[in-house]
Amino acid sequence: MTAEAARTATEPRPPDGGLPEPAERGTLDIDRTVLRKIAEHAADEVAGGARVRRRLAGVGLGEHGASAHVAGPDRELRIRLDVVLRYPAPVRETVRRMRERITAELERIAGCRVRTVDVTVSAMVRAGKRQRVE
Numbered sequence: 001m002t003a004e005a006a007r008t009a010t011e012p013r014p015p016d017g018g019l020p021e022p023a024e025r026g027t028l029d030i031d032r033t034v035l036r037k038i039a040e041h042a043a044d045e046v047a048g049g050a051r052v053r054r055r056l057a058g059v060g061l062g063e064h065g066a067s068a069h070v071a072g073p074d075r076e077l078r079i080r081l082d083v084v085l086r087y088p089a090p091v092r093e094t095v096r097r098m099r100e101r102i103t104a105e106l107e108r109i110a111g112c113r114v115r116t117v118d119v120t121v122s123a124m125v126r127a128g129k130r131q132r133v134e
Helices: 003-010 032-044 091-110
Strands: 052-056 059-064 067-071 077-087 114-126
Touching: 032 067, 032 077, 032 091, 077 091, 091 114
Parallel strands: 077 114
Antiparallel strands: 052 059, 067 077
């Protein structure tokens, strides 16, 4: 242990843990890929959404749920979301719940504020059947 580390370890810490002021702690940048995945995961957790197998030029790409695009600064995120819903899920209600869930999760996990969530329902599939979207 260095002399500096020993001195720091024995000094009493203030009740707040001895952290520097927030402005002096530095910054945190969260990659847009992480924010996109949070939004997609949040949308996929809402009842009424569907996961579908996707194919491109005859090649299976696996099973996918919601697809999101994230733009804007952290305090005014704009989300574009493409989803497949289960038929006969109520579209407006399901989309409203997706918007609320995405907004809450991005605020809770990343501290970001969502300005808009634009949703495109690209397909509806019958509940209980696995469908393929090409």
